[in-house]
Amino acid sequence: MEKSYSYPIDYDWTKEQMEDVVNVWRMVELAYEKGIDREEFLLKYKKFKKVIPAIGEEKRWGKKFEDISNYSLYRVVKEAQASTKKNIHLTEK
Numbered sequence: 001m002e003k004s005y006s007y008p009i010d011y012d013w014t015k016e017q018m019e020d021v022v023n024v025w026r027m028v029e030l031a032y033e034k035g036i037d038r039e040e041f042l043l044k045y046k047k048f049k050k051v052i053p054a055i056g057e058e059k060r061w062g063k064k065f066e067d068i069s070n071y072s073l074y075r076v077v078k079e080a081q082a083s084t085k086k087n088i089h090l091t092e093k
Contacts, residue, residue, distance in 0.1 A: 008064040013051060020047040024073070025065055031076045035089030038080050045077060 007025045009018050023044045030036045052058050062073035070092060079088050 005068045008061060008068070017051040020044070020051050021061075024048040025069075028065065028071050028073050028076045029069065031079075031088055032071050032090050032092055035087045038083060038086060038088050041076065041080050041088070045080070 007022050009021055013021070024041075024047075027036050027041045027044055031041070049058070052061055058073075066072050072090075075090055076088070079090060
């Protein structure tokens with residue numbers, strides 16, 4: 001399914017920080033659309049957490065992303081952390 005929207009980012013972040021956040025948004029999309037490598041996601045999520053370390057802030061950004069994309073960062077993170085499978089693939093809610 002082709003979706004058209006902008007990723008939520010903070011323009012005060014450095015270019016590298018923006019890339020780290022956008023990489024996670026893209027992985028969340030792929031987790032629903034095609035499936036992703038769990039370990040690759042967890043590595044990118046670790047970089048994301050360096051940009052957005054606070055849980056409350058992560059929830060706020062995750063909600064912004066979910067509101068525009070209908071994909072849940074929270075669900076992908078929970079699945080990646082709980083699963084032992086190499087790949088994870090979620091279905092839309």
